[in-house]
Amino acid sequence: MSSLPVVKSSNLNNDLFIPSGVTFVGTINVPGLAEINGDITGEITCKELDVGPQGNIKGKVQAQEIQVHGQLENDINCMGLVKIHKTGKISGKLSYLEIDIERGGQFAGVMTGTKS
Numbered sequence: 001m002s003s004l005p006v007v008k009s010s011n012l013n014n015d016l017f018i019p020s021g022v023t024f025v026g027t028i029n030v031p032g033l034a035e036i037n038g039d040i041t042g043e044i045t046c047k048e049l050d051v052g053p054q055g056n057i058k059g060k061v062q063a064q065e066i067q068v069h070g071q072l073e074n075d076i077n078c079m080g081l082v083k084i085h086k087t088g089k090i091s092g093k094l095s096y097l098e099i100d101i102e103r104g105g106q107f108a109g110v111m112t113g114t115k116s
Contacts, residue, residue, distance in 0.1 A: 061074075070087070078094070096113060
């Protein structure tokens, strides 16, 4: 019997993990950490977003903190720190309080820094 990828949710931490190979279309609301390694199209609202190396998100994102190792596209609103790691790419409209782009990290689009 083969093992299929599953979406895991931790009730204790209110976190969500979507592994590579999983595709989701729709709206996600996570009180804690959303760790995405699959393909998401739609809206994500969470406290922390971690886009893994295989993660690909297209849509509207709102989070306190965002870490990008994969790809994030369209309308992104971060009320805290956005960190684009060396394998990460953000394209579209980005609003942020703080930003850190590692050497090799990519951004294409319009950025707007906000004040705290």
